[in-house]
Amino acid sequence: MNPDTSHGQGSVYEEASAWLQENWQPGLTVRQWWRLLAESGWAYPTWPTELFGKGLPASSVSAVRDAFAERGVLGPPVRAGQKLAAPTLILHGTDAQKRDFLPALARGEEQWSQFFSEPEAGSDLAGIRTRAERDGDGWTITGRKVWSSFAQFSDRGILLARTDWSVPKHKGLTFFVIDLDQPEIEIRPLRQMNGNSEFNEVIFSGARVPAGRVVGGEGNGWKVALATLSFERFMTVAPVSALPGEKGGFLDKEAAAIASGVLASPGEGALIGRMADHVTHAARQTGRMQDTVFRQRLAELHMNEAVFQHLSRRHAAEIASGGAGSAGSIVKIMRSQLARMGRDVGLEALGSHAMVRDGTAVNELIQHFALTSPYASIAGGTDEIQKNIIAERLLGLPREAAIDANEPFSESIRRTQRPD
Numbered sequence: 434m435n436p437d438t439s440h441g442q443g444s445v446y447e448e449a450s451a452w453l454q455e456n457w458q459p460g461l462t463v464r465q466w467w468r469l470l471a472e473s474g475w476a477y478p479t480w481p482t483e484l485f486g487k488g489l490p491a492s493s494v495s496a497v498r499d500a501f502a503e504r505g506v507l508g509p510p511v512r513a514g515q516k517l518a519a520p521t522l523i524l525h526g527t528d529a530q531k532r533d534f535l536p537a538l539a540r541g542e543e544q545w546s547q548f549f550s551e552p553e554a555g556s557d558l559a560g561i562r563t564r565a566e567r568d569g570d571g572w573t574i575t576g577r578k579v580w581s582s583f584a585q586f587s588d589r590g591i592l593l594a595r596t597d598w599s600v601p602k603h604k605g606l607t608f609f610v611i612d613l614d615q616p617e618i619e620i621r622p623l624r625q626m627n628g629n630s631e632f633n634e635v636i637f638s639g640a641r642v643p644a645g646r647v648v649g650g651e652g653n654g655w656k657v658a659l660a661t662l663s664f665e666r667f668m669t670v671a672p673v674s675a676l677p678g679e680k681g682g683f684l685d686k687e688a689a690a691i692a693s694g695v696l697a698s699p700g701e702g703a704l705i706g707r708m709a710d711h712v713t714h715a716a717r718q719t720g721r722m723q724d725t726v727f728r729q730r731l732a733e734l735h736m737n738e739a740v741f742q743h744l745s746r747r748h749a750a751e752i753a754s755g756g757a758g759s760a761g762s763i764v765k766i767m768r769s770q771l772a773r774m775g776r777d778v779g780l781e782a783l784g785s786h787a788m789v790r791d792g793t794a795v796n797e798l799i800q801h802f803a804l805t806s807p808y809a810s811i812a813g814g815t816d817e818i819q820k821n822i823i824a825e826r827l828l829g830l831p832r833e834a835a836i837d838a839n840e841p842f843s844e845s846i847r848r849t850q851r852p853d
Contacts, residue, residue: 445493449475449500457506459689463541463675466507466688471539476509480523484531485539495746507692510677513582514538514545518591518610521661525608525649534589534610544678546587548578548611548635549658555580556818558593558662559602559655562846563637565594565609572596572642574611577634580812584620584633586680587613592642593658596651598843605842606654608661610646617641627804662814663761704802705768705809706742708775709735715795716782727781734771734778741767760827762819769816772809776802 452475461469470476471485478497480486501508509515519538522530537543554560563576574594584590590611597605613620617640622630649657675683675691683691704711712731716722744767748760779799780787786796787803810816824830837845 443496445478445489446496446500449478449497450503453500453504453506457504459687461688462685463507463688463691464684467510467541467677467684470509471536471541476539477515477519480519480539484523484535492746495742505692507688508674510538510541511674512544512677513547513591514543514589514677515541517547517661517664518545520664521591521608521657522648524660525657527645529645530610530648538677541675541677541684542679543588544583544586544676544681546581546584546590546613546633546635547661548581548584548590548592549661550580551577552579556815558658559606560842560845561593561595561606563592563594565596565607565642568641571644572609572647574609574637574640574642577636579623579632579634581633581635582631582812583676583681584613584635585622585630586676586678588678588680589613591648591661593654595842596654598846599841600652601839602837602842602845603655604652606658607651608648608654608657609642610648611640611642615640625805625808627801629805704798705772705775706738708771708779708799708802709738711795711798712775712779712782715779715799718793718795719782719784719786721782721784727778730778730781734774737767737771737774741771762814762822762827765813765819766816766823769810772806776806779803 474487478487478489478493479491482488515538519535551561565572565574590613592609592611593606595605596607617638619636621634623632624630721727744764748764780803783796783799825832
């Protein structure tokens, strides 16, 4: 692998690579390695220097990622806590919240989940009905969330709930950090067609949130959630990593074993954007590389993965310059397309072998990826929602008519209910 210096970050690559060469020890546990990474600043180089980072621009991320991949070392924890919650706290959290939560997230000591979508509010996120009510010196949460990744292994979560029903739906929301180890929270894993249970339904029946866990201020939840969603749509290819937190069971495993793939770490869609090499390997085994039409399709997959990397860097630069991150919707749609392309070309490479499990590692990887691929067009906002964002915010086309935009949310609910 050649270090990517097209974005002017050659020196960043060299510095990160030198640090990894000096400090990577295969005998370290995941816990030990992640703590070392966090203290060095190389785990999250774009975070502020006083908050476990190096204060580097977002465009430097790909150079650091290349250094990890070149050395074959275990990457930092990169789940919802690190990719979504931590950047949101850095942007909107209080000093106390940053001090309380960022150390454990940086070291991978905690796993966090995201509680946004609901059975009746997925694409229309502002229509959520989970209720947060003041109760003494805190809040009581009642409602139901769905599609929460790894909630069964999580310690805390970021939660969007309604605190005011008398104002329009976008204005009555508040963003919370909630502890999950309480009896008023029930987590139900959802069985998927690929055999995994990454996603969960979570029921809150009077769960408690202390007053100091409001992020961005009461009633400002929509603004904070938009920032989180911009980070969610910015999903670049991350180094091989493991599930954070004690419940995941990886912290005391050998870091080198996970980095080499000997010990599997769960995560839907982790191969999106890097399937081409696996498909090429499978095609050589099945003889499909002799087919010129197939080789053209495989070349398109390689090229689209390269384009995806450049789009990701473009979005990183937009965020680094203080942009709203609308280009993240382009990255998100490209990611969905890559998932479908990787699935189709991968199954084409396997041919009839795709119909049976023969114990071959690359075959099973492609089969599992094919069963996982539909999730890419849903997670982080459906492709249809992303197209609306592109049309309205990037192309300046007229917004969809919203008859409930200015009415109290309680009235919107009453108007949509069926009469008895």
